[in-house]
Amino acid sequence: MPDYTLEHAHGGRVAGVDEVGRGPLAGPVVAAAVMFPGSVPGVLADRLDDSKKLKPALRARLYDVLLASPDVLIGVGAASVAEIERYNILRASWLAMQRAVGRLPRSPEFILVDGNAAPDFGCPAQCVVGGDGISLSIAAASVVAKVIRDRLMARLARRWPAYGWERNAGYGTAIHRAGLLAQGASPHHRAAFGTVRRILQASVSPSSPPSAEQPSC
Known part of the structure; x- marks a missing residue:
């Protein structure tokens, strides 16, 4: 103590x-x-x-x-x-x-x-x-x-119920990650964080045609 x-x-x-x-x-x-x-x-x-x-x-x-x-x-x-x-x-x-x-x-x-x-x-x-x-x-x-x-x-x-912030306080729990995949980022997300970028990239439909702004991976 x-x-x-x-x-x-x-x-x-x-x-x-x-x-x-x-x-x-x-x-x-x-x-x-x-x-x-x-x-x-x-x-x-x-x-x-x-x-x-x-x-x-x-x-x-x-x-x-x-x-x-x-x-x-x-x-x-x-x-x-x-x-x-x-x-x-x-x-x-x-x-x-x-x-x-x-x-x-x-x-x-x-x-x-x-x-x-x-x-x-x-x-x-x-x-x-x-x-x-x-x-x-x-x-x-x-x-x-x-x-x-x-x-x-x-x-x-x-105001942003999809991410479960009342339970996870913004940490990257399964519920929060699922919300990011389904809804994308809110104005309160730290978009520069690598984890947020990777989840948002994963949420892009694989069927979307590649472009200069959206490289295929």
Whole structure:
């Protein structure tokens, strides 16, 4: 379980940062920054973990506790599908992280980032591989980012129901791939991703005559 060891080691205002949504075939990448200026509320310290390890119901409860606590500072940022296509997914993830930190109510003095690389935040930062299972601040950020992104994809699924986003959050599950084959891409798909391109190419009828724009294969 994550704890507050890294935050205590640095002292001062330490924010944990994590992103969700690098791997999906559709939707934005979302990042969150979380800072505990005082002590971590007990219910959070005892239950926070890597958001992927938490059941959805518990994740939602922890998210509500985080948002309701006046002693928890939260910033959220995102990068759109257009930005993912323009900058690539890594740089778009960094952009979302920078936006999340910029939207914290107070500026951090140090940042803990999940992963092995981080953008320039304008203050010192430390990358922590597997950080959402090590640092409470990063774990909290992972919960916030995942709940927000999952809910966003569920809302988008109401308008684009063929892809099952309310269940797969845009990841390339069988239902999502079948929807792409049957319906083609939506405006929210990451068309530059190789997996999306291959599925769309496979959806082209073999009987269609080849042309310069549609090479036979």
